[in-house]
Amino acid sequence: MSPSKTVFDVALDTLNEAGRLGQINPRALKVLQTPKRINSFCIPLKLDNGDFEVFQAYRVHYCDAMGPFRDGTRIRPELTLDEIKALGIFMTVKHCVADIPAGGAKGGIRADLRTLTARDQESLIRAFVRNLTPKGPWVDVPGADIGTGEQAMSWMLDEYEQTTGTHCPAAINDKPAILGGSLGGKAATGRGVFLVLQAAAQDMGLELNQAPAAVQGFGQVGAELASHLYQTGCRVVAVSDVYGGIYDPKGLDIPALKDHVRSTGSVADFPGTEAMTNDQVLEAEVDILVPAAVHDVVHAGNAGKVRAKLIVEGANGPLTTEADQILTDKQVTVVPDVVANSGGATVCHFERSQGLSDEYWDLDRVNATLRTRIIAAYTQSRDRAREANTPSLRFGAWIHALKKLERAMLLRGWI
Numbered sequence: 001m002s003p004s005k006t007v008f009d010v011a012l013d014t015l016n017e018a019g020r021l022g023q024i025n026p027r028a029l030k031v032l033q034t035p036k037r038i039n040s041f042c043i044p045l046k047l048d049n050g051d052f053e054v055f056q057a058y059r060v061h062y063c064d065a066m067g068p069f070r071d072g073t074r075i076r077p078e079l080t081l082d083e084i085k086a087l088g089i090f091m092t093v094k095h096c097v098a099d100i101p102a103g104g105a106k107g108g109i110r111a112d113l114r115t116l117t118a119r120d121q122e123s124l125i126r127a128f129v130r131n132l133t134p135k136g137p138w139v140d141v142p143g144a145d146i147g148t149g150e151q152a153m154s155w156m157l158d159e160y161e162q163t164t165g166t167h168c169p170a171a172i173n174d175k176p177a178i179l180g181g182s183l184g185g186k187a188a189t190g191r192g193v194f195l196v197l198q199a200a201a202q203d204m205g206l207e208l209n210q211a212p213a214a215v216q217g218f219g220q221v222g223a224e225l226a227s228h229l230y231q232t233g234c235r236v237v238a239v240s241d242v243y244g245g246i247y248d249p250k251g252l253d254i255p256a257l258k259d260h261v262r263s264t265g266s267v268a269d270f271p272g273t274e275a276m277t278n279d280q281v282l283e284a285e286v287d288i289l290v291p292a293a294v295h296d297v298v299h300a301g302n303a304g305k306v307r308a309k310l311i312v313e314g315a316n317g318p319l320t321t322e323a324d325q326i327l328t329d330k331q332v333t334v335v336p337d338v339v340a341n342s343g344g345a346t347v348c349h350f351e352r353s354q355g356l357s358d359e360y361w362d363l364d365r366v367n368a369t370l371r372t373r374i375i376a377a378y379t380q381s382r383d384r385a386r387e388a389n390t391p392s393l394r395f396g397a398w399i400h401a402l403k404k405l406e407r408a409m410l411l412r413g414w415i
Helices: 007-021 026-031 081-097 118-132 150-164 188-204 220-232 254-264 278-282 321-329 343-357 363-387 393-412
Strands: 037-046 052-063 073-076 103-110 212-216 235-241 244-247 274-276 288-291 310-312 333-335
Touching: 007 026, 007 081, 007 321, 007 393, 026 393, 037 081, 037 118, 052 081, 052 118, 073 081, 073 150, 081 103, 081 343, 081 363, 081 393, 103 118, 118 150, 188 220, 188 288, 188 310, 188 333, 188 343, 188 363, 212 220, 212 278, 220 235, 220 254, 220 288, 235 254, 235 278, 244 278, 274 278, 321 333, 333 393, 343 363, 363 393
Parallel strands: 073 103, 212 235, 212 288, 288 310, 310 333
Antiparallel strands: 037 052, 052 103, 235 244, 244 274
16 A cells, blocks of 8 residues: 555545446545544543553444444554544445445544553443443444454443443444344354355355465454364465464364464464464465455555465455555455455344344344345345446445445435
């Protein structure tokens, strides 16, 4: 990515090019150039160790033409507003692609969780919710993302309910099932990535059994995806996390690797493997690459070294605009994030519906409905790309979403 370009600039590049290819009403594109609303605030906090810190936080409401704002809360030390804005537009598009009647939103806190105690983290999360002045499931529904999970969402739900004096499980997504969360929610994004990967491989005529694969990012999404690949007989030869990567040309024992990570906190030093850097994992000699960590890891500087035939974006925005073009020119199939990792957003939609109806689904129903929805999202995006005469599934997905947004804006009288 060019040093002058942010991840939000990259998102707008994709938006505007998809708008051109899909002949989208320029007024609709103009609405989407900037978020509808940005809530920026600071959280002062007295820490357990006696220190005092002020944390920068955001909640971006991007576009609600399709329904109430929904989804993620990210916590990381390098967090920027442009990152949250980009994630907001990604969620807007992702909900449309997945046929979810919701708007796009994202929240975040700039903090290093490694420096905070559990009580510090709880205080930070509760203060974040209070500063949002939460209005409930018909307005804005926060969920989890990098740095947050079931525990953080439990604190969020409790703070919402303590503040409003009501019980409302549909107000927060990604909760544990005991508090009204959906079964299958934690595994949904990784499962969805695998389902889309299967469909794309079938379209390419790529047999997964014994096919070499690399997964960059062995967190919740990457580990779940790797488990499914391992079960199909796919040879996962390289994986990585924030501490580095590992490689075994014969294929990694993924269940044993997950045990290793649980006991040591990292994939590093897994017996029988050689060390790799994250960049080497991206450039490994494999058929399938899944970047499942953070944005902009494949860029103009390394895209030409990527050897995979199929790239499935488990993370949000892992390829820059320049990298996407380089790989498309090389005839590499790239399944974009707004399709590939929409499984989490889809099950969040199920979770909210279950909370509102007070009728909860069994795991088989969750997984079967997820499969139907995410394969439809992939198929419709692929078909839109063909209609627009572009080899890019990314533009196909965005065109599919933008046509829905254009129609909704027209009906509402916005444009």
